[in-house]
Amino acid sequence: MPVTADITATYRGPGRVMDRLLAAGQREDRALALLMGFCALMFVAQMPRLAREAHFTGQELNMLMGGALLGWVFMAPLGLYALAALTHLIARLLGGKGSWYGARLALFWALLASTPLLLLHGLVAGFIGSGPALQLVGLIWLVVFLWFWGRCLWRAERGDYDAV
Incomplete structure (x- = not known):
């Protein structure tokens, strides 16, 4: 199934999509x-907010985007791998029988599946700025992400x- 169809299906039933991804076998690639798809989309979601910030503060947009690129595409994957490992260890302590790969896939898929809301969050941050609308979209994203994850x-x- 295409990724976009799986993302849409995840909003209807994240468990079924996860079962299908796990049944495909262990594929680190x-x-x-x-993960990299999420990180790239997260970087794109930051662009409207960064453009707004550069406009209002007089900062150089390229510098802001360079920092966001470094953070999301090069540094965030390391932290997300560590977070997935930590959640797997906690699940093991609570009786989980899954694999390291399954924990990584669960986190990475939940992040990627929630990106439509992150893109909306970026648009709200860029066009409206901080305020109740941005907080509401952020809260909706957080609830959906935690549900998926x-x-x-x-x-x-x-x-x-x-999977092993």
Whole structure:
């Protein structure tokens, strides 16, 4: 299934999509592609806010975008891998039987599937700025992301699939 169709299906049932991703077998290239796709889209989502900030503060837009690129495309993946490992360890302590790969896939997929809301958040930050609308969109993203991640991690930690 195309990624966009899977993202749409995740809003209807994140567990079913996660089961399908796990059933495809362990593919680190797929997990890394999902993570890098999220990081690239997160960088794009920052552009309207950065343009607004550069306009109002007189800062150089290229410098702001360079910092965001460094942060999201080069540094964030390292932290997200560590976060996935930590959640897998916590799940193990709570009786989870899944794999390291399953925990990574759950986090990376939940992040990528929630990017439509992050893109909306970036537009609101760029066109409206800080305020109740931005906070509402951010809260909606957080709730949706945590729902996706929780459901996907629960499915991955059941341990009843072929991945090692």
